[in-house]
Amino acid sequence: xxxxxxxxxxxxxxxxxxxxxxxxxxxxxxxxxxxxxxxxxxxxxxxxxxxxxxxxxxxxxxxxxxxxxxxxxxxxxxxxxxxxxxxxxxxxxxxxxxxxxxxxxxxxxxxxxxxxxxxxxxxxxxxxxxxxxxxxxxxxxxxxxxxxxxxxxxxxxxxxxxxxxxxxxxxxxxxxxxxxxxxxxxxxxxxxxxxxxxxxxxxxxxxxxxxxxxxxxxxxxxxxxxxxxxxxxxxxxxxxxxxxxxxxxxxxxxxxxxxxxxxxxxxxxxxxxxxxxxx
Amino acid sequence: xxxxxxxxxxxxxxxxxxxxxxxxxxxxxxxxxxxxxxxxxxxxxxxxxxxxxxxxxxxxxxxxxxxxxxxxxxxxxxxxxxxxxxxxxxxxxxxxxxxxxxxxxxxxxxxxxxxxxxxxxxxxxxxxxxxxxxxxxxxxxxxxxxxxxxxxxxxxxxxxxxxxxxxxxxxxxxxxxxxxxxxxxxxxxxxxxxxxxxxxxxxxxxxxxxxxxxxxxxxxxxxxxxxxxxxxxxxxxxxxxxxxxxxxxxxxxxxxxxxxxxxxxxxxxxxxxxxxxxxxxxxxxxxxxxxxxxxxxxxxxxxxxxxxxxxxxxxxxxxxxxxxxxxxxxxxxxxx
Numbered sequence: 001x002x003x004x005x006x007x008x009x010x011x012x013x014x015x016x017x018x019x020x021x022x023x024x025x026x027x028x029x030x031x032x033x034x035x036x037x038x039x040x041x042x043x044x045x046x047x048x049x050x051x052x053x054x055x056x057x058x059x060x061x062x063x064x065x066x067x068x069x070x071x072x073x074x075x076x077x078x079x080x081x082x083x084x085x086x087x088x089x090x091x092x093x094x095x096x097x098x099x100x101x102x103x104x105x106x107x108x109x110x111x112x113x114x115x116x117x118x119x120x121x122x123x124x125x126x127x128x129x130x131x132x133x134x135x136x137x138x139x140x141x142x143x144x145x146x147x148x149x150x151x152x153x154x155x156x157x158x159x160x161x162x163x164x165x166x167x168x169x170x171x172x173x174x175x176x177x178x179x180x181x182x183x184x185x186x187x188x189x190x191x192x193x194x195x196x197x198x199x200x201x202x203x204x205x206x207x208x209x210x211x212x213x214x215x216x217x218x219x220x221x222x223x224x225x226x227x228x229x230x231x232x233x234x235x236x237x238x239x240x241x242x243x244x245x246x247x248x249x250x251x252x253x254x255x256x257x258x259x260x261x262x263x264x265x266x267x268x269x270x271x272x273x274x275x276x277x278x279x
Numbered sequence: 280x281x282x283x284x285x286x287x288x289x290x291x292x293x294x295x296x297x298x299x300x301x302x303x304x305x306x307x308x309x310x311x312x313x314x315x316x317x318x319x320x321x322x323x324x325x326x327x328x329x330x331x332x333x334x335x336x337x338x339x340x341x342x343x344x345x346x347x348x349x350x351x352x353x354x355x356x357x358x359x360x361x362x363x364x365x366x367x368x369x370x371x372x373x374x375x376x377x378x379x380x381x382x383x384x385x386x387x388x389x390x391x392x393x394x395x396x397x398x399x400x401x402x403x404x405x406x407x408x409x410x411x412x413x414x415x416x417x418x419x420x421x422x423x424x425x426x427x428x429x430x431x432x433x434x435x436x437x438x439x440x441x442x443x444x445x446x447x448x449x450x451x452x453x454x455x456x457x458x459x460x461x462x463x464x465x466x467x468x469x470x471x472x473x474x475x476x477x478x479x480x481x482x483x484x485x486x487x488x489x490x491x492x493x494x495x496x497x498x499x500x501x502x503x504x505x506x507x508x509x510x511x512x513x514x515x516x517x518x519x520x521x522x523x524x525x526x527x528x529x530x531x532x533x534x535x536x537x538x539x540x541x542x543x544x545x546x547x548x549x550x551x552x553x554x555x556x557x558x559x560x561x562x563x564x565x566x567x568x569x570x571x572x573x574x575x576x577x578x579x580x581x582x583x584x585x586x587x588x589x590x591x592x593x594x595x596x597x598x599x600x601x602x603x604x605x606x607x608x609x610x611x612x613x614x615x
Contacts, residue, residue, distance in 0.1 A: 059353065059373055080589070081435065147455045148442065229412070229440040229450070240441065243346035243416040244590045245353060245373040 062248040067255070070248040079249060080240065082232045088260065090232040091222055094150070095264075098157030099218050103211060106162050110169020110207070111199065120170065131163040135221040139228070148229035156225045161218040168210020172203035201276075208272040212265060219261050234260075303504050307336040308511075311348055311357035313492065314341055314444065316463050316547040317384040319361070320536045321529055322518030331510040343443050346416040352377055358500045359511055361492045363418035364574075368582040370495075371603045372591050378501060378605040379574070381494035381512055382559045385552030387481035390419050390490065392426075392460040393451075393474040400458060400477060403427055407436045409457040412450060415441040416590070418490040419460040421581060422483045424588065429486070463547040464537045481550070489577055496608075505608075512612045516556035523553060557613050565606045575600050 044064065050056050051063040058066075074084040082090070113120040130138075139156050146152040176199055184198045200207075226235030234257050241249035310328065312319045322328060328337050340357060342348045345366030351357050352375050361383045362370060370377060394400040398409065403426060413420040420441075427434050442450060448465040450456050452472055459469060460478075470476065480490050494515065501508050522529045526548065534544040559565050566572025578600040585591040 059375070143446070144449060144453075147453050148440065148446070148450045149455065228446060229442050229455075231438065231440060236441075240415060242350065244369055244585075245349060245375075246590075246592075 058247075059245060060247060062251065066248045067252045070246075070252045071256075074237075074249065074252065079237050080231075084256065087232055087234050087237050088256065090230075091226070091234045092260070094153055094157060094225065094233065095215075095218055095222060098154045099161050099215055101154070101158050102161035102165055102214060102218070106165030106214070107169050107207060110166045110210075111173055111195070111203075113166065114170040114173025114203075115199070127163055127166055130159070131167075135160050136224050139224060143228055152228070153225040153230070156221060157218050160221040161214040164214030164217050165207075165210050168213065169203070169207050172206030172210065173199055175206065176202040201278075204276045205272070205278075208268070208276065212268050212272075215264060215268060216261070219257075219264070222257070303506055305335060305358070305500070305504050305507060307338060308332060308359070308507065309338045309340060309357045310511075311340045311342045311351050311360040313345075313348065313361055313363075314343060314464075315384070315492065316389055316533060316537070316544070316551050317492070318518040318522040318529075318553050319383060319515065321521050321532055322514050324532045324536055325518070325521065327514040327517050328511065331514045332507065335507075343445070344414045344417050346414070349375070349416075352495070352497070355497065355499075357497070359494065359496050361494050363421075363492050364490055364577050364581045365418055365421040365585065366416060367493055367495070367603070368578050368585055368600075369416065369591060371578065371600055372582055372585075372593070372595050376498040377495040377603075378498060379493040379495050379565070379603055380508065380605055380608050381515055381556075382554045382564050382574075383492040383494050383515075385484070385554060386418060386462075386490040386492070387484070387550045387552050388476070388479035389466075389547055389550035390422075390460070390462040390480035391466060391476045391550075392419075392423065392458060392478045393466060393469045394458040394477045396473050396475050398457050403430045403432050403478075406432065406458060410438045410440060410455065412440045412442045412447045412456045412459040413461060414443055414447075417461075418480065418492075419462065421584065422478075422480055422488060422490060423460045425488050425584060426478060426483060463550065464539055464543070467539075467543055467547070479550075488580075489573075491574070491577070493574070501608075508608045509612050512556070512608055516612065519553050519555060522548075523555060556609060559609060560606055560613065565604055565609065568605075568607050568610060571601045571604050571606070574604055578603070 047061075048064050051058070051061060071084070073079075074087075076083070078084070079087065109123070113123055135156060138159060139152070142152040142155050142159075146155060180198050180202055181194060184194055189197070222233075223235035223238055226233040227239050230236040234253055238250050238253040238257070241247075241253065308328070310323075312323070323339055329335075340351070342351055342357075342360070345363050348357075348360050348362055349366050349370055352360055352370065360377070363386075367379065394406075398405075400406060400409070406427075411423070413423050423439070424434060440456065442456075442459075444461045444465045447456070447459045447461050448468045451459060451469040451474070458477070484490065494512075496508050496511070526545075530541055530544045530548060533539065533548060534541045537544070539547075554564055560567050560572075562570075562572045564572050565574055575597065579594075579597055582591060582600070583594050586594045
């Protein structure tokens with residue numbers, strides 16, 4: 001809107017291109033990989049020492065070998081009628097369905113709210129109100145409304161993922177440099193052109209960052225979603241094993257859950273690079 | 280101001296020294312109790328424990344089911360608790376630091392399997408393809424699987440869901456489930472809303488699968504304050520006596536504690552077996568320190584079943600379950 005906006009835009013974009021093409025990055029990455037490996041190794045060694053020395057009650061902290069044995073057993077013979085892959089599959093299916101729905105609804109909603117001030121004013125109270133609600137509080141109501149089947153689980157995961165996407169999309173769209181918009185408009189761009197050729201490409205990287213955060217949120221409520229009346233899923237497996245004090249299964253499930261989360265995030269980053277090489 | 284401070288300090292010191300002098304006095308006793316219909320509610324309502332333990336801060340914590348009670352015990356959140364036989368078998372196998380000291384109740388039709396009347400379920404075989412709920416790890420989950428096994432019905436032929444009793448009631452009202460094996464006070468809600476009883480836990484006891492709840496104490500507490508274990512037992516025994524001698528007043532208490540109608544409370548009471556403390560030391564129940572009773576048999580067979588269900592890693596020798604049952608405290612209270 002103001003004239004000062006245009007000179008501001010130049011150093012930012014120049015800086016971005018410069019940072020993108022830094023050639024001297026490889027040694028730094030391998031060093032950080034080394035350090036990360038060190039952290040994991042120290043943790044594992046600490047775990048092994050504490051349990052070998054008998055400093056920890058095995059009921060609460062089983063030995064690494066016991067957790068590994070639980071992993072092998074669950075992979076091959078399964079836990080309560082489903083193998084680890086089937087449990088993981090059931091959970092991933094829930095997460096990805098809910099997350100896809102959250103993206104399909106959240107991104108358009110965020111774009112609309114970002115572009116139109118009226119839409120933002122209309123919808124903001126809703127989003128702002130339910131965003132800080134703890135998921136478990138919501139869940140009791142969802143179970144009453146939707147029953148104990150898949151729909152309540154999916155809704156909980158969906159609601160956990162939605163606000164992150166909406167809010168980051170709004171931010172992404174509102175931070176699009178108005179110079180781009182005006183330049184396109186002066187060349188005769190329609191609203192449609194503006195959306196697909198200016199707003200979305202420019203806001204894309206921030207939207208994707210929001211999607212990554214939102215996938216993380218969805219993931220964190222997984223165990224909660226699977227507590228009520230599930231019979232498969234990693235979250236359910238952890239919950240069920242805890243009832244029978246099978247701490248080796250609980251810890252194994254948590255490790256699998258953590259690693260899967262990391263893998264999902266890596267995949268998201270890969271997709272981001274593929275879709276938006278300019279980011 | 281300073282005067283008052285000194286006075287407070289003096290009182291505090293006095294209180295402290297008093298606490299030190301009366302060596303075996305815990306500052307606080309936490310009793311975890313299950314949401315069931317039994318004489319523990321009477322003991323709680325009449326404040327019998329407080330009478331036995333003057334000056335001790337007594338805290339009652341209501342715990343939803345056996346699985347949660349195990350977690351509470353593992354986390355050292357309670358001093359006394361009670362457990363059904365399957366969670367007891369789990370706890371004993373996983374070497375939780377607890378001992379069984381008292382029969383809380385025997386389970387008859389206070390725990391039952393309710394089925395939807397309009398679904399034409401007349402035997403366990405009709406459950407094929409249906410949705411059945413039970414709180415996993417509890418007495419009723421154990422009986423459900425045991426009953427299916429005895430009738431030769433494959434549990435995989437139906438959908439068995441893990442729900443807490445209150446969630447079962449809600450899911451039942453919504454029509455999400457066709458059958459459920461669980462307990463009062465929620466069981467009655469399902470029966471009143473289009474349900475009928477198919478099998479009771481009492482039926483299963485007659486078939487050789489008794490279920491019960493046993494009062495447990497944390498080992499550390501019992502070592503530190505042995506006389507308070509006696510006091511606990513004395514209070515609970517008094518509650519049981521009251522239950523057996525004053526059924527009408529008990530029904531009023533139960534109705535008030537659980538917000539029920541009197542006639543519901545009476546029905547639930549009849550479905551619960553309360554065992555007078557002097558009979559608990561017979562062969563049928565705990566037995567004596569010299570010769571442990573049938574509770575050990577039940578624990579062994581329950582543990583064996585759970586091992587076959589892959590819920591427990593291994594079956595412990597009988598001696599370990601015998602060591603878990605400790606009638607010594609009750610023997611002292613009864614005066615034997």
